[in-house]
Amino acid sequence: MSRLRQRTKQLIFSGIAGAGIVGILFVGYALHQVKHVHQVKASLVRDYETQIMQLKEEKERQSITGWALARDISAGQPIHVEDIKSIELPIDSVPANFITSKDEITGKNAKIALSSRTLLTSGLLYSDEPTPHDLRWREMGFVQLPAALLKNDIVDVRIQFPTGQDYILLSKKKVEQLNGETITVTLDEVEILSLSSAIVDAYFHKATIYALAYVEPQLQAKAIPTYPANEAVLQLIKKDPNIISKAEYALSHAARRILESDLSGVTPQNAAEFAGRQAERTAVSAKPTSGDSFEINP
Numbered sequence: 001m002s003r004l005r006q007r008t009k010q011l012i013f014s015g016i017a018g019a020g021i022v023g024i025l026f027v028g029y030a031l032h033q034v035k036h037v038h039q040v041k042a043s044l045v046r047d048y049e050t051q052i053m054q055l056k057e058e059k060e061r062q063s064i065t066g067w068a069l070a071r072d073i074s075a076g077q078p079i080h081v082e083d084i085k086s087i088e089l090p091i092d093s094v095p096a097n098f099i100t101s102k103d104e105i106t107g108k109n110a111k112i113a114l115s116s117r118t119l120l121t122s123g124l125l126y127s128d129e130p131t132p133h134d135l136r137w138r139e140m141g142f143v144q145l146p147a148a149l150l151k152n153d154i155v156d157v158r159i160q161f162p163t164g165q166d167y168i169l170l171s172k173k174k175v176e177q178l179n180g181e182t183i184t185v186t187l188d189e190v191e192i193l194s195l196s197s198a199i200v201d202a203y204f205h206k207a208t209i210y211a212l213a214y215v216e217p218q219l220q221a222k223a224i225p226t227y228p229a230n231e232a233v234l235q236l237i238k239k240d241p242n243i244i245s246k247a248e249y250a251l252s253h254a255a256r257r258i259l260e261s262d263l264s265g266v267t268p269q270n271a272a273e274f275a276g277r278q279a280e281r282t283a284v285s286a287k288p289t290s291g292d293s294f295e296i297n298p
Contacts, residue, residue, distance in 0.1 A: 062090060062092075063089060063090055063091055064088070064091045064094060064098075064100075065086055065088060065100065066086070066087055066089055066094060067085070067086055067099055067102055067119075067120050068084065068085060068087045068116075068117050068118060068119050068120065069083060069084060069115070069118050069120065070084060070085045070116065071083055072113070072114065072116050073110045073114045074110065074113055075110055075111065075112050075113045075218050076109055076110065076152075076217070076218055077109060077110055078107065078109050079105055079106060079107070079108055079110060079120075079125070080106060080107075081102060081106045084102060084105055084106070084120065086102075087117075087119070089119070095119075095121055098120070099121060099125075105120055105125065107127070108125040108126060108127050109125065109126055109218070110124060110218070111124055111126055111219055112216075112218060132188050134188045134189040135186050135187070136186065136187055137176070137185075137186060138184065138185055138187045138192065138195070139183070139184050140157075140182065140184075140185070140195075142199070143183065143210060143211050144208060144209065144210035144211065145183065145210075145211050146211060146212065146213050149175065149183075149211070149213060150175070151175055151176075151178045152174060152175060153175045153217075154175075154217035155175060155183075155211040155212060155213050156168055156169075156170065156171055156211065156212050156214070156223050157173060157185075157209065158210055158211070158212060159198045159207050159208070159210075159227055160210065161201075161205055161207045162205065162206055162207065167226045167227035167228070168224065168225045168226045168227060169194060169209065170185070170187070170194075170195065170225065171223040171224065171225050172217065172222040173185040173187075183211070193229060194225070194227060197227075197229040198227055198229075
């Protein structure tokens, strides 16, 4: 019996030892596998990161940074730094004259109306000319104006003689102020002298000084003045400076006569219809719209 017990104990100890050895081998194998998995995972992560970096570098080589509008800009309106934002675009999808620096944009004006997210190019912008030292304000009440003229419109001032000869007197002038039949523009010294000569010419030769508005001033080139200042007139101005005031008064009086003649042809019915149309426009513009909303584009 004692031999049987001893043999049983030996078998039990052998089984325990064998199980322990197997357990140790399993744990070692499991640790080896875990380490191997971590190594494989780390290798894959490095490979993916390398591929991502390569793709980013490739994208950067194939894309370019430009500048687009962050909001709508009207024609002639200046663009400020808060009005633009940088964007990434494929290099093969941008025009050759796109602008890369915001310093080349800020302070310039839009040639045409531009919508938000428009890529800015040099052809869409223009710069105001620096203010000359001899620039002065000039009010003109003797110029025949277009009926639809508005403040900030751009005009050429021309002179037409009874012979049919027509000359450009002042080119591409902005109507800074519009008060009835009087406009205010800026003139330099040469333009002031040319205008003075034209006023006296118009006074003596019954010529007409009138204005024509540009259609797309931001796109249309500045006309070249063609009026030849009369040397004899300039000498007369030197002798009698008051001749300009006399001529201006005569031209303004003539322009007023033309206006009154046009107004005399308006019947009470025409006036009532015009007033009605104006009232309707005022009512429509003052009426609130129910569809007002804000839209945020991603």
